[in-house]
Amino acid sequence: MAPLFALLDCNNFYVSCERLFNPGLAGLPVVVLSNNDGCIIARSNEAKALGIKMGEPFFRCRDLIAAHQVQVFSSNYPLYGDLSQRVMEVLGQLEPEVEVYSIDEAFIRLPAAMPEALLANGRHLRATVKRQVGIPVSVGFGPTKTLAKIANRIAKQQPEHGGVFVLPEQGHDALLAAIEVGDVWGIGRRQSQKLRLGGIRTALDLKNANDTWLRKHLTVTGLRTSTELRGVSCLPLTDSPPAKQSITSSRSFGQPVTDLAGLHEALASYVAIAAAKLRAERLTAGCVQVYLTTNRFRAREPQYANSTTVSLALPTASTLELIRHAVAALGQLYRSGFAYQKVGVTLMDLGAASRGQPHLFCPPPKGGEALMTALDKVNTRWGRDTLHSGAEGFLRPWKNKQTMKSPSYTTSWHELPVVG
DNA sequence: TCTGGGGTCCTAGGACCC
DNA sequence: TCTGGGGTCCTAGGACCC
Numbered sequence: 001m002a003p004l005f006a007l008l009d010c011n012n013f014y015v016s017c018e019r020l021f022n023p024g025l026a027g028l029p030v031v032v033l034s035n036n037d038g039c040i041i042a043r044s045n046e047a048k049a050l051g052i053k054m055g056e057p058f059f060r061c062r063d064l065i066a067a068h069q070v071q072v073f074s075s076n077y078p079l080y081g082d083l084s085q086r087v088m089e090v091l092g093q094l095e096p097e098v099e100v101y102s103i104d105e106a107f108i109r110l111p112a113a114m115p116e117a118l119l120a121n122g123r124h125l126r127a128t129v130k131r132q133v134g135i136p137v138s139v140g141f142g143p144t145k146t147l148a149k150i151a152n153r154i155a156k157q158q159p160e161h162g163g164v165f166v167l168p169e170q171g172h173d174a175l176l177a178a179i180e181v182g183d184v185w186g187i188g189r190r191q192s193q194k195l196r197l198g199g200i201r202t203a204l205d206l207k208n209a210n211d212t213w214l215r216k217h218l219t220v221t222g223l224r225t226s227t228e229l230r231g232v233s234c235l236p237l238t239d240s241p242p243a244k245q246s247i248t249s250s251r252s253f254g255q256p257v258t259d260l261a262g263l264h265e266a267l268a269s270y271v272a273i274a275a276a277k278l279r280a281e282r283l284t285a286g287c288v289q290v291y292l293t294t295n296r297f298r299a300r301e302p303q304y305a306n307s308t309t310v311s312l313a314l315p316t317a318s319t320l321e322l323i324r325h326a327v328a329a330l331g332q333l334y335r336s337g338f339a340y341q342k343v344g345v346t347l348m349d350l351g352a353a354s355r356g357q358p359h360l361f362c363p364p365p366k367g368g369e370a371l372m373t374a375l376d377k378v379n380t381r382w383g384r385d386t387l388h389s390g391a392e393g394f395l396r397p398w399k400n401k402q403t404m405k406s407p408s409y410t411t412s413w414h415e416l417p418v419v420g
Numbered sequence: 421t422c423t424g425g426g427g428t429c430c431t432a433g434g435a436c437c438c
Numbered sequence: 439t440c441t442g443g444g445g446t447c448c449t450a451g452g453a454c455c456c
Binding site (some may be wrong): 033034035036039040041055056058059060062077144219220221242244245246247248250251252255257273295296297345347400401 | 421422427431
């Protein structure tokens with residue numbers, strides 16, 4: 001028996017987080033919205049049963065939501081991030097080889113074992129996370145990551161398995177035949193369309209597809225997915241997270257912005273967010289990319305989208321320096337006469353804060369390390385935005401809406417749940 | 421009226437080099 | 439008529455993930 005993988009996945013994660021502090025939500029249909037209260041990004045089983053789709057615009061299912069008294073929440077990322085960390089900590093105590101794959105998922109690598117032993121292990125994981133954190137999870141076992149994903153899906157969808165499923169090493173073709181090719185990890189909308197044109201409709205079809213055809217039409221990634229379905233592991237467990245390549249911050253506006261001053265404020269705020277992340281990772285950026293776009297859904301309004309990238313003479317982590325460069329780039333991109341929906345910044349060419357040598361012709365930049373350290377300390381202690389650059393503005397009319405947010409129960413002293 | 425945000429990887433094509 | 443070949447690097451765009 002070959003070594004294998006497990007995938008642990010939190011059930012309806014954001015909804016489960018909301019329910020943890022609001023037990024009255026149990027059994028009710030619940031949804032969580034994306035950043036701007038724009039789309040549905042998490043649904044309880046009851047909400048799924050009503051036919052509410054993942055990624056559906058909120059305004060389009062308002063009637064359905066009202067009719068069934070679906071409980072609606074704006075997303076509360078500090079809460080979800082904190083609970084995610086707690087789940088991963090418990091997992092790390094139980095398993096030596098864990099890869100945190102996303103906010104609500106982790107792969108585990110295990111030595112070969114009998115199916116009964118795996119089942120018992122999965123049940124133990126599930127019970128421990130439930131007891132110590134309170135979040136329900138599902139666990140799937142398989143010989144590759146892609147097959148573990150499929151096992152997890154079966155664990156979640158078929159209640160008779162009690163949230164844990166071990167994909168049999170042999171004779172699981174019938175299970176693969178029941179899974180649409182677009183539901184296989186790594187096969188998105190475009191690829192599944194291509195596959196269907198080639199007569200490949202199920203996970204089993206993809207497993208048995210011709211290598212040359214796959215390589216030609218789906219590139220190496222499609223071939224890799226097919227190989228993984230055959231039980232040959234191509235995607236190893238990456239135990240230490242690879243170094244970040246880039247840090248992005250962007251938001252849609254609460255209402256369209258037409259003037260450069262408004263864009264300028266918003267961009268400066270996003271740079272401040274990205275730069276704080278940069279410093280938290282002890283990195284510097286050598287390159288700043290800025291982009292802006294109008295609302296592509298308003299087809300009748302004039303459309304404009306553009307981006308530009310500036311290289312810095314000297315890598316920096318200073319919010320003030322980065323704002324200066326980003327704002328200059330924005331000035332080049334801006335065209336009047338458009339209703340903008342979004343600006344964003346990406347910090348690239350990241351490297352260790354200690355890298356490089358001072359530039360011969362560049363004076364040491366303002367907004368140096370001591371100032372940034374003080375800024376981060378104040379904002380960590382008293383909340384983000386306590387201290388910020390004037391460039392970020394004060395009234396911030398462009399700020400987006402988040403009207404149905406639950407309290408930050410675990411990450412803000414002011415919003416602790418009160419007992420009794 | 422109202423449609424998320426933050427990432428990674430792969431490929432094609434152009435620039436440039438010898 | 440016919441105008442090298444092979445390599446690297448960079449960028450833009452597309453596709454995927456949660």
